[in-house]
Amino acid sequence: MLRSYLPAIVFIALGAVVGGTFGVLNAVLGPRRVIKHKTDPYECGLPSEVKRGFRFGISFYLMAMLFILFDIEVIFLYPIAVQLKAFGGFALGELIVFIALLTVALIYVWRRGALEWK
Amino acid sequence: MSSSVAVVGFYEPWWIQIIKALVIFAAAFAILPILTVYERKLLGRFQNRYGPNRVGPFGLMQPLAEIVKFATKEPFRPTTSIGYMFRIAPMIAILTAVAALALVPFGDVQHIFGQRVGLYGIDVSIGPLYVFAFAGISFYGIMLGGWSSGSKYSFLGAMRGAAQLISYEVSQGLALVGVVITAGTLSLTGIVHAQRGMWYLIPQFAGFVIFLVASFAETNRAPFDLVEADAELVGGYFTEYGGTPFIAFMFAEYMNMIVVAGIATTMFLGGWLLPFGIHPPGWVDPFVVVAKMMIFITFFIWVRATLPRLRYDQLMSFGWKALLPLATLNLLVTAILVVS
Numbered sequence: 001m002l003r004s005y006l007p008a009i010v011f012i013a014l015g016a017v018v019g020g021t022f023g024v025l026n027a028v029l030g031p032r033r034v035i036k037h038k039t040d041p042y043e044c045g046l047p048s049e050v051k052r053g054f055r056f057g058i059s060f061y062l063m064a065m066l067f068i069l070f071d072i073e074v075i076f077l078y079p080i081a082v083q084l085k086a087f088g089g090f091a092l093g094e095l096i097v098f099i100a101l102l103t104v105a106l107i108y109v110w111r112r113g114a115l116e117w118k
Numbered sequence: 119m120s121s122s123v124a125v126v127g128f129y130e131p132w133w134i135q136i137i138k139a140l141v142i143f144a145a146a147f148a149i150l151p152i153l154t155v156y157e158r159k160l161l162g163r164f165q166n167r168y169g170p171n172r173v174g175p176f177g178l179m180q181p182l183a184e185i186v187k188f189a190t191k192e193p194f195r196p197t198t199s200i201g202y203m204f205r206i207a208p209m210i211a212i213l214t215a216v217a218a219l220a221l222v223p224f225g226d227v228q229h230i231f232g233q234r235v236g237l238y239g240i241d242v243s244i245g246p247l248y249v250f251a252f253a254g255i256s257f258y259g260i261m262l263g264g265w266s267s268g269s270k271y272s273f274l275g276a277m278r279g280a281a282q283l284i285s286y287e288v289s290q291g292l293a294l295v296g297v298v299i300t301a302g303t304l305s306l307t308g309i310v311h312a313q314r315g316m317w318y319l320i321p322q323f324a325g326f327v328i329f330l331v332a333s334f335a336e337t338n339r340a341p342f343d344l345v346e347a348d349a350e351l352v353g354g355y356f357t358e359y360g361g362t363p364f365i366a367f368m369f370a371e372y373m374n375m376i377v378v379a380g381i382a383t384t385m386f387l388g389g390w391l392l393p394f395g396i397h398p399p400g401w402v403d404p405f406v407v408v409a410k411m412m413i414f415i416t417f418f419i420w421v422r423a424t425l426p427r428l429r430y431d432q433l434m435s436f437g438w439k440a441l442l443p444l445a446t447l448n449l450l451v452t453a454i455l456v457v458s
Contacts, residue, residue: 004129007239008220008248010139015216018147019209019366026361030192041196041269042357056273060281063434067284070442074291077449078247081298084453092457099446106442115438117431 062114073102128227134235139220142239146219149408150372151181157419164423184365191361198268199358207266208359208366211259215373218252221245222380223306225390225403237404238307245304246294249381250287253336257283259370260345264355275354278430279338279345285437286335286342292445293329296322296452297385310389317388324448326386328441333378335437338371340422344430379414383407 076098084091109115129135155170155177162169170177195204225237242248257280264276298304300321301312309318319326335342346354353359356367383389387410390403398406428436 003132004240004242006129006132006135007139008217010136011143011220011239012213012217014139014143015213016209018216018369019212022212022362022366022369023205023209024362025189026191026363027193029189030361031190032192034194038192038194039197041198041267042271042352043269044352056277059434060277063281063285066438067288070288071284071291074288074295075247077292077295078298078304081295081453082302082304084299084456085302088457092453095453096450099450103446110439115435117434 057118059118066109066114069105070102073098128234128236128241130233130235134233138235138237139239142219142224143216146216146373146376150369150376152178153372153376153415154368155180156415157422160416160419161423164420185362188361188365193361196268196358200266200268203262203266204358205363207259207263208363208370209259210262211256211370212366212373214252214256214259215370215377218249218256218377219373219380221248221306222377222407223310223384223389224407225400226307226310228400228403236307241305241307243304245306245309246298246381246385247304249377250291253283253287256370256374259367260355263359263367267355267358269358271352271357272355275345275347275351275357278351279355282335282338282342282344282433282437285434286332286441289328289437289441289445290332290336292442292449293325293332294385295449296325299449299452299456306384306389310384310391313388313391317386317391317393319386319388322386322448322452324444325452326382328445328448329382329386332437332441333382334418334421335433337374337378337418339375339418341425341427342433343427344433347427349427375415375418376411379411379418380407382414383410387413 077095080091080095080098084095130138158180159169159171159177170180173179173183195201220239221242223236223238223241227234227236229235240248260279260283261276264272264274264279267273297309297318300318301309303309303312334340338345346356348354351357356364359367384407389410390406392398392406
């Protein structure tokens with residue numbers, strides 16, 4: 001059974017080879033004339049004042065947490081979806097209860113304003 | 119058509135598996151540069167100009183010239199960047215895109231030189247979840263690339279990219295559940311066989327539209343290309359990349375487009391099946407699939423030429439407040455219709 005994954009391993013190896021080639025190609029073929037201003041981070045003509053460590057909006061954290069909640073929902077739905085025809089009404093009931101609970105969660109998140117981008 | 123029932127778990131001898139993986143990859147690798155020219159030619163025509171037409175016949179040699187040009191550029195990275203992550207990010211982007219290509223089925227199990235060969239990379243019992251897994255990893259390519267560059271624009275592009283990818287991945291996953299319920303299998307060849315009577319484009323039209331919209335966001339294509347919004351972020355997460363690492367990100371973007379077009383073809387357009395009961399010989403199947411994929415890719419380019427970019431808060435609220443409830447509703451209605 002696991003043998004049917006062999007082509008996937010070949011694809012991953014090919015991806016690594018192509019990625020590695022693209023990664024090093026212009027280090028091999030390109031010239032090297034280093035001056036200080038070339039290695040500044042990009043800034044539209046101004047002297048760059050970038051330091052490591054950025055601060056960013058709280059909304060990004062919220063999105064990440066919501067994603068974990070709803071992506072797990074999706075993953076749990078797949079096994080039910082495959083066998084839904086076989087199990088019929090019982091599985092449908094379970095599916096509806098499951099989605100209803102998550103809809104409540106979505107409505108709560110929505111009402112609390114977590115989906116507003118700030 | 120050799121077999122009428124999909125055999126999940128069927129696999130060939132190991133040498134055939136390796137050869138077919140190499141052949142599929144070589145074909146995609148050959149088509150990909152042509153796609154870049156095709157996109158620019160088509161965009162040019164949409165804007166009443168010619169597009170690239172100097173290098174080779176119809177400008178077809180343009181990608182070759184570009185690879186030579188990019189490869190002979192000087193490699194440099196900002197002093198604020200984190201070296202090993204900066205180098206590894208484009209490799210992650212390519213690796214995940216190529217790995218996802220393994221799932222796209224180009225045909226059924228055929229007899230070639232006395233051997234039974236499935237015209238797909240893998241046909242496994244987890245089906246689309248394999249693509250979602252690699253889409254999940256591919257986001258590290260964008261995230262690490264942007265974050266480790268140590269530049270404002272890259273960083274903002276990466277954060278936006280991360281938030282956008284994870285928001286639309288949920289709707290994309292939910293849109294396919296409707297198809298899985300109707301087909302009753304996760305194997306992609308099985309799903310194509312289940313579309314014998316009618317392509318899922320018709321009964322699952324809502325799912326198709328949701329999947330398509332979410333795919334635009336997942337592949338960072340216009341009108342959802344907020345990740346690389348050039349008017350505000352210069353180049354987004356690859357602002358600091360030049361030379362072949364930059365090509366690597368472009369390569370990954372086009373490869374993702376091919377994979378998404380392949381999955382959409384398989385899930386909604388009946389894969390290698392033709393309408394009106396036409397049954398061509400088996401060797402035609404890959405050409406049918408590629409032709410259907412080209413329809414999607416042309417549509418992607420057309421939309422890029424037509425629609426302006428969204429604002430970022432509109433993008434997020436559209437994903438969570440419109441697509442997610444719609445996808446859930448589509449799933450519920452499908453489930454109730456299938457069971458009753």
